[in-house]
Amino acid sequence: MLKKKRGRMSGIIEAEHLRKTFGEIVAVDDLSFSVAAGECFGILGPNGAGKTSTIRMVYAFSPPSGGTLRVLGLDITRQARAVKSRIGVCQQENNIDPDLSVLQNLEVFARYFNLPAAEATRRSRELLRFMALDHRENARATDLSGGMIRRLVMARALLNRPELLILDEPTTGLDPQSRHQVWARLEELRAEGLSILLTTHYMDEASRLCDRLIIMDRGRLIVEGKPADLVRRHVGGHVIEVSDPAEGLPAFLEERGVVFENLGHRLIIDLEDGTALYREISERFCDGGCVMRMATLEDVFLRLTGRDLRE
Amino acid sequence: MRLYSPISCRFFRVWQRNWTVYRQSWKISFIPPLLEPLFYLLAFGVGLSALVGNIRYQGGEISYVRFIAPALIAITVMNSSFFENTYASFVRMYYQKTFDAMMATPLTVEEIILGEIVWGATKALIATAIMMVVIGFFGLIRWPEGLLLLPLAFLGGIAFGSAGMVCTAMVPGIELFNLPVFLFITPMFLFGGTFFPVENLPGWAQTTAACLPLTHLVDLSRAFTNGRIDAGLLPGLAYLMAMAAVTLPLALFKMRKRLIK
Numbered sequence: 166m167l168k169k170k171r172g173r174m175s176g177i178i179e180a181e182h183l184r185k186t187f188g189e190i191v192a193v194d195d196l197s198f199s200v201a202a203g204e205c206f207g208i209l210g211p212n213g214a215g216k217t218s219t220i221r222m223v224y225a226f227s228p229p230s231g232g233t234l235r236v237l238g239l240d241i242t243r244q245a246r247a248v249k250s251r252i253g254v255c256q257q258e259n260n261i262d263p264d265l266s267v268l269q270n271l272e273v274f275a276r277y278f279n280l281p282a283a284e285a286t287r288r289s290r291e292l293l294r295f296m297a298l299d300h301r302e303n304a305r306a307t308d309l310s311g312g313m314i315r316r317l318v319m320a321r322a323l324l325n326r327p328e329l330l331i332l333d334e335p336t337t338g339l340d341p342q343s344r345h346q347v348w349a350r351l352e353e354l355r356a357e358g359l360s361i362l363l364t365t366h367y368m369d370e371a372s373r374l375c376d377r378l379i380i381m382d383r384g385r386l387i388v389e390g391k392p393a394d395l396v397r398r399h400v401g402g403h404v405i406e407v408s409d410p411a412e413g414l415p416a417f418l419e420e421r422g423v424v425f426e427n428l429g430h431r432l433i434i435d436l437e438d439g440t441a442l443y444r445e446i447s448e449r450f451c452d453g454g455c456v457m458r459m460a461t462l463e464d465v466f467l468r469l470t471g472r473d474l475r476e
Numbered sequence: 477m478r479l480y481s482p483i484s485c486r487f488f489r490v491w492q493r494n495w496t497v498y499r500q501s502w503k504i505s506f507i508p509p510l511l512e513p514l515f516y517l518l519a520f521g522v523g524l525s526a527l528v529g530n531i532r533y534q535g536g537e538i539s540y541v542r543f544i545a546p547a548l549i550a551i552t553v554m555n556s557s558f559f560e561n562t563y564a565s566f567v568r569m570y571y572q573k574t575f576d577a578m579m580a581t582p583l584t585v586e587e588i589i590l591g592e593i594v595w596g597a598t599k600a601l602i603a604t605a606i607m608m609v610v611i612g613f614f615g616l617i618r619w620p621e622g623l624l625l626l627p628l629a630f631l632g633g634i635a636f637g638s639a640g641m642v643c644t645a646m647v648p649g650i651e652l653f654n655l656p657v658f659l660f661i662t663p664m665f666l667f668g669g670t671f672f673p674v675e676n677l678p679g680w681a682q683t684t685a686a687c688l689p690l691t692h693l694v695d696l697s698r699a700f701t702n703g704r705i706d707a708g709l710l711p712g713l714a715y716l717m718a719m720a721a722v723t724l725p726l727a728l729f730k731m732r733k734r735l736i737k
Contacts, residue, residue: 187737224580227737246582254580260573264497273496276489277581321577 177202177237177329177360178223184231185218185384192218194384196232200377205351205361207371207378211470215384216364217257217333223362224254224331237328250278253322257333259314261321263307267298270306271321278325285324292320296350312343319350330354332363336370348373368463382470392462399468400460403436405443409453417450426468435460483586490578490591491598498599509556509603513548513610520544520671521614533673538702545616546701547670549607549625550632550693553600557633558661560596561640562653568592569644575735589731593641593724597633604629611701618703625700632693635716638723645730664690689719 178200185193193215200206208216221227222234225245234241236248262270268289275285293299296316301309309317315335322330335351336344351374355361365371371378372392379389388395401424407414410432418425418434423442425434436442436457447455498505521541528540568574578588604625611617617625643656667681668690674682685691692712699709 226576226579246584249580250582256573256576256580258573258576260577262493262574262577263572264500269496273493274577274581276492277486277578277583279486279489279582 176200176235177204178206178362179235180219180223180232181234182232183219183222183229183234185215185222185227186230191384193222196381196384196386198379198386198389200360200362202360203355203358204376205355205363205374207375208362208364208381209366209368209371209378209466210364210381211366213383214381214470216381218384219381220331220333220362220364224252225249250325251327252329252331253325253327255315255318255322255330255332255335257337259311259318261306261314261317263305265306266302267304267306267309267317268293268302270317271324274321275324280324288324289320292323295323296320297346310343312339312346315339315343315347316350319347323354327359329360329362332361334364334366336365336367344370368461368466372462380466380469387469388465395465396460396462400464401435401437402460403457404460404464405432405434405436405446406456406458407432407434407446407451407453408455411450411452414446414450417446428472433464483584483590486583487587487591487594489583490588491595493574494592494595495598505602506606509552509606510610512552513545513607516548517541517545517611517614531673533675533698541614542616542702543673543698544671545611545614546697547668547694549604549611549629549701550668550690550697551665551670552603552607553629553632553693553697554636554661554664554690556603557596557600557637558640560599561593561637562644562656563650565592565596565641566644566647566650566653569735570650579735585732585735586728589641589728590724593634593637593727596637596640597630600633600637601626601629617701621700621703621705624705625697628693628696628700631713631716631720635689635720635723638720638727641727642723642730645727645734664688669694689716692716 176199178198180199181197183193183196184191196215196219198206208219210216218227222229222241223236225236225241225248228242237251239248241248262273265273268286271289271292272282272285275289276282280288290299290302293302296319298309298313298316298320301313306314306317319332319335322332332351336347339347348370351361351363355374361374363374375392377389377391378395380387380395388399390398408431414432415425415427421442423434423436425432434446443455443457521544525540530537531540531543533543575585575588579585608617608622608625612619612622639660640656643653647653667677667685668688669685670690674685674691677685692715696709696712696716699705
């Protein structure tokens with residue numbers, strides 16, 4: 166009995182048959198997943214897949230339309246306040262307070278968690294140092310660069326020493342330097358044992374940060390697993406990309422039973438183990454260009470969600 | 477799902493956020509309530525009262541300056557709270573996404589909105605206190621009865637601020653606030669017994685004026701300023717309390733519907 170109960174508690178997030186509708190529109194449909202303590206878990210999907218709707222339910226911003234959702238072992242609809250006091254959230258928009266300075270942004274936010282003033286200031290300074298923002302303590306928050314604002318939002322989400330950090334597209338719109346800065350901080354936090362839930366549509370981000378992830382499309386879960394396993398399972402070890410392939414190539418591949426994707430001017434060929442095949446293709450069919458590379462999560466993603474634009 | 481989440485003292489944290497911002501610009505925020513009564517008293521007190529002289533009000537005669545000074549306080553209470561909880565709150569909600577950030581903390585929507593409304597009432601209170609100093613300097617306030625203006629300003633601030641917040645919950649865009657200002661605020665500013673006694677109006681207009689909340693706020697303000705405290709003030713007080721008792725819960729309810737998606 167006791168053991169069973171502890172088993173239930175082990176998941177930081179337990180979502181079962183989660184559903185979210187806005188009028189006629191079904192944003193999230195029958196979604197089940199669980200996140201273990203200390204794990205970095207990613208939700209991937211094209212625009213409109215339901216990532217943000219899902220994550221908003223997890224941080225008790227919007228109530229689920231159906232299913233059950235437990236966060237830190239607490240029911241999200243009945244114990245929302247208790248959940249929110251123990252998690253940290255970086256929303257998609259950088260909603261820092263433009264009327265306040267950098268330090269004040271943190272101090273004022275700490276009050277929402279009822280942190281005592283002295284501790285709030287101490288903790289704010291500590292986090293500004295951690296996020297390399299301490300030199301801009303007295304700047305107006307709106308004078309910061311995009312990357313700095315993002316780091317300020319992250320610092321703000323850590324004020325209450327959360328047990329779970331939730332980030333909605335943490336690096337969208339950042340320059341490469343800022344992205345790496347954000348990733349480095351997240352990796353440090355993960356190493357300290359913080360559980361992290363993030364959404365992204367950058368595959369390199371997901372591969373680098375996530376222990377496990379799900380890919381969603383049109384509100385539904387498509388696939389779940391570790392990034393490397395997903396690549397192996399759905400694409401293989403390597404990929405050959407052929408630009409402007411010679412005419413006979415598709416027929417040649419079909420004859421050999423090789424899986425490929427034909428995009429017209431570009432052919433993407435899955436390769437389990439095929440240096441011999443690569444040599445043959447590059448000699449006979451490659452007028453334009455021919456590249457063999459490691460298969461990536463992006464290949465999996467595009468394979469599973471298709472290449473149509475989502476607008 | 478529960479329709480109402482509990483309201484705790486945490487709404488004070490939202491109030492505190494606005495207070496922190498206000499304190500940074502207090503030198504600028506102090507100027508309007510300081511200068512506005514001065515301008516009005518100068519224009520009406522010196523300019524117009526030579527024309528008007530004394531005025532008949534509630535069976536007695538008072539100077540025109542003494543007549544309008546309390547009305548200026550009532551108008552300020554209405555404007556500072558109504559505008560704070562319309563334009564300013566809307567900017568925080570819609571453009572700055574301040575409420576969204578707060579909603580990811582242990583604060584509930586009701587606490588955020590209540591904090592905003594109490595803040596609006598606080599601004600009405602601060603403005604009233606400043607005006608009392610100016611108007612008191614001209615010897616137009618009777619003490620200590622005049623001190624009752626402070627709780628009155630707070631009550632009026634809650635009532636008008638909540639009404640403003642109901643509008644904020646309903647308008648799709650900020651330009652639409654022109655509508656309640658034009659239909660609600662401006663007519664009261666002119667016809668709420670502010671610049672001339674309601675008794676001078678024809679019967680039907682008197683009845684209309686009696687329905688306007690500002691008329692009652694002006695009456696109460698005049699009574700407290702002139703130290704006339706009697707049972708005749710109770711209906712006006714009851715009116716303002718009833719208004720707050722309706723608009724405040726309505727604002728919380730409407731805002732929950734707007735913000736929780």
